[in-house]
Amino acid sequence: MRYQHPDRLQAAILDWAGTVVDFGSFAPTRIFVEAFAQFDIEISLEEARGPMGMGKWDHIRTLCDQPAVTERFMHRFARLPTDEDVTAIYERFMPLQIEKVGEHSAPIPGALEAVADLRERGLKIGTCSGYPQVVMQKVVELAAAAGYQPDHVVATDEVPKGRPSPAQALANVIALGLDDVAACVKVDDTEPGILEGRSAGMWTVALRFSGNFLGLSWAQFQALPAERLAAERERIDALFEDSRPHYLIDTLADLPPVVDAINQRLARGESPQGC
The missing domain is CATH 3.40.50.1000 (HAD superfamily/HAD-like)
Known part of the structure; x- marks a missing residue:
């Protein structure tokens, strides 16, 4: 053959x-900003866009690994962000994403x-x-x-x-x-x-x-x-x-x-x- x-x-x-x-x-990026804000971590829309295209858990992990975001996390919690933290942010992200995805559809x-x-x-x-x-x-x-x-x-x-x-x-x-x-x-x-x-x-x-x-x-x-x-x-x-x-x-x-x-x-x- x-x-x-x-x-x-x-x-x-x-x-x-x-x-x-x-x-x-806009649907995914704005929700990342809101999800991080629920943990008193401020990220910009530009930062949220950085890893766009990845799966959302991996996206959040990548954001947490960025030096500027890691520094803010350290300042807020006095430790490095763990996978458990990523999962916690992801679990806040998901209901927001489901609720608001229709606004940008x-x-x-x-x-x-x-x-x-x-x-x-x-x-x-x-x-x-x-x-x-x-x-x-x-x-x-x-x-x-x-x-x-x-x-x-x-x-x-x-x-x-x-x-x-x-x-x-x-x-x-x-x-x-x-x-x-x-x-x-x-x-x-x-x-x-x-x-x-x-x-x-x-x-x-x-x-x-x-x-x-x-x-x-x-x-x-x-x-x-x-x-x-x-x-x-x-x-x-x-x-x-x-x-x-x-x-x-x-x-x-x-x-x-x-x-x-x-x-x-x-x-x-x-x-x-x-x-």
């Missing part, structure tokens, strides 16, 4: 917050049209998120009411190891019955999400403006002057550089032409692992 290189994409594996819903990725402008366009090109739509299953259930329900129903969803606690591990992306490959990881494109607004796709052997597309790195609302984004947009594009491209996305685009609305470009490269025998 001989290996048959795919000549077309079969699926897009999409992130949720900052990619398809919640322009600016609107589809990103152009996302539903882009997904419809991908389906017309014959692609299945898989999804994964840093949210655990209990939060994803509500996110999926709200998205369905708004007209978004992907073919599969994988929450971070449904696999042994969350992003940047490839487990969630690969779980989509299995569930969707796909033939080859090279026939998949992973789309995300965070470095862990791009590394997830890279580690899974997929094509990867990073989103500049709808997610975590810009961190603005749709209205704020629309109001940015051209000069500021150009500067932000350059800054964000540099932030993504180490994760090596194959493509960078502004929002999901720009994805269909990238799919066409990838299909052309696949037809020429190129693979995501080789570039």
Whole structure:
């Protein structure tokens, strides 16, 4: 039996917050600030955004390990933050997240049209998120009411190891019955999400403006002057550089032409692992 290189994409594996819903990725970040505040630990929205894309327990652990946050914890409790402390913060975070995720659940402008366009090109739509299953259930329900129903969803606690591990992306490959990881494109607004796709052997597309790195609302984004947009594009491209996305685009609305470009490269025998 001989290996048959795919000549077309079969699926897009999409992130949720900052990619398809919640322009600016506000739902998770603001809740981190509130959860830490319940322990009298102040963190900024910018600090909360730092590890975005990871599973939420790992995100909190990473925040606690940041020197500035560790110092505040030491000042408040006279000891280093332990895994038990991380779990306690996580247990405060979860009810807040479930309660408030609906406040930032609107589809990103152009996302539903882009997904419809991908389906017309014959692609299945898989999804994964840093949210655990209990939060994803509500996110999926709200998205369905708004007209978004992907073919599969994988929450971070449904696999042994969350992003940047490839487990969630690969779980989509299995569930969707796909033939080859090279026939998949992973789309995300965070470095862990791009590394997830890279580690899974997929094509990867990073989103500049709808997610975590810009961190603005749709209205704020629309109001940015051209000069500021150009500067932000350059800054964000540099932030993504180490994760090596194959493509960078502004929002999901720009994805269909990238799919066409990838299909052309696949037809020429190129693979995501080789570039």
